[in-house]
Amino acid sequence: PVLRVAIMGLGGYATRVADAMQQCKRAKLVGAISGTPSKLTAWQAKYGIAEKNCYNYESFKNIKNNPDIDVVYITTPNALHHSQVIAAAAAGKHVICEKPMALNAKEGAEMVAACKKAGVQLLVGYRMHFEPKTLEVVRMRQDGELGKIKFFEGLSGFVIGDPTQWRLNKALAGGGALMDIGIYSINGARYMVGEEPIWVTAQETKNDPVKFKAGVDETIQFQLGFPSGAVASILSTYSVNYLDRFYLVGEKGYANLQPATGYGPIKGYTNKGELTQPHQTHQTVQMDEMAAIILDGKKPIIPVDGEEGLRDLKIIDAIYEAVKTGKKISLT
Ligand code: NAD
Numbered sequence: 001p002v003l004r005v006a007i008m009g010l011g012g013y014a015t016r017v018a019d020a021m022q023q024c025k026r027a028k029l030v031g032a033i034s035g036t037p038s039k040l041t042a043w044q045a046k047y048g049i050a051e052k053n054c055y056n057y058e059s060f061k062n063i064k065n066n067p068d069i070d071v072v073y074i075t076t077p078n079a080l081h082h083s084q085v086i087a088a089a090a091a092g093k094h095v096i097c098e099k100p101m102a103l104n105a106k107e108g109a110e111m112v113a114a115c116k117k118a119g120v121q122l123l124v125g126y127r128m129h130f131e132p133k134t135l136e137v138v139r140m141r142q143d144g145e146l147g148k149i150k151f152f153e154g155l156s157g158f159v160i161g162d163p164t165q166w167r168l169n170k171a172l173a174g175g176g177a178l179m180d181i182g183i184y185s186i187n188g189a190r191y192m193v194g195e196e197p198i199w200v201t202a203q204e205t206k207n208d209p210v211k212f213k214a215g216v217d218e219t220i221q222f223q224l225g226f227p228s229g230a231v232a233s234i235l236s237t238y239s240v241n242y243l244d245r246f247y248l249v250g251e252k253g254y255a256n257l258q259p260a261t262g263y264g265p266i267k268g269y270t271n272k273g274e275l276t277q278p279h280q281t282h283q284t285v286q287m288d289e290m291a292a293i294i295l296d297g298k299k300p301i302i303p304v305d306g307e308e309g310l311r312d313l314k315i316i317d318a319i320y321e322a323v324k325t326g327k328k329i330s331l332t
Helices: 012-021 037-047 059-065 078-090 105-118 132-142 177-193 282-296 306-325
Strands: 003-008 027-033 071-074 094-097 122-124 149-157 199-205 219-225 231-237 243-250 254-257 268-270
Touching: 003 012, 003 282, 012 027, 012 037, 012 282, 027 037, 027 059, 027 282, 059 078, 071 078, 078 094, 078 105, 105 122, 105 306, 122 282, 122 306, 132 177, 132 243, 132 254, 132 268, 149 177, 177 219, 177 231, 177 243, 177 306, 199 306, 219 306
Parallel strands: 003 027, 003 071, 071 094, 094 122, 149 231
Antiparallel strands: 149 243, 199 219, 219 231, 243 254, 254 268
């Protein structure tokens, strides 16, 4: 069977996912939800979506009576994810939610509980969890080829443009660079090191308080400690370009990914040489793999479920707490 997908929030990333899904073998774009009628018309024409599978935010509740849609993929601004995931679950649909899954761990836990209660699956759009070079580094670490892991460095940043966009609006974004791009290094630290962090320290720098208003972080550096004694050092920023790098070091070897999370081909090398796994469009692989997870119960190598999204939100909460208090925050 094929996973029949409706996308909610027809913006930039939704279009990228919709385009990538045209090459999928197991996932098919069949529906759309938008508050803008002209977007729905355009999507019907571009992707061959049936009128009966199109909804606005008011009619969306009727999706529960539509047997031709299996899953709702939510690609709206961060602040909307919580209520929209809960609404999709209440309509009896599986849900894929973009990162960050919510604004904080409290919201995340409510979403996980709502999906569990409704008996639907909740997945988070962590496309790197299916990327072949990333998975090769995870395999090397799991097979002991890097030895005992000692250190991870994550660099996640770019210079953000238009100051009026929702990403710089605390109410819609829930924060700044950390919510949007720093989360890649938080998540990456966890799957690269292969442990859950037990403490965090963090420091914020704000050089442009006009562009980055209260509650919107420009730059945060933070450190994570893991049960084995491994440590991670991470930079999250909206003010520096060319920051997309993961560096994992163990007693017997290392792996360097740069770019580590961009859409284009990931590049990497280890102490054993260059990584040569072929590039495939991330979202195409992601959607085929998510179809197998939802339809066949396949277990991904790196989890993408709501619990996984919630773990990242707990760390984000702790980072903001560490920035505010200047203290080392325990995650246990
Ligand atoms: P975008 O601004 O391009 O699109 C957001 C869409 O939501 C727009 O179509 C907008 O009209 C719609 N929307 C619905 N209700 C809205 C409201 N109340 N206010 C504002 N917009 C509203 O943003 P995007 O880049 O597509 O990001 C959407 C989500 O996808 C975010 O959560 C983001 O973090 C995530 N994202 C993930 C990746 C990834 O690689 N996984 C990449 C980009 C974005």
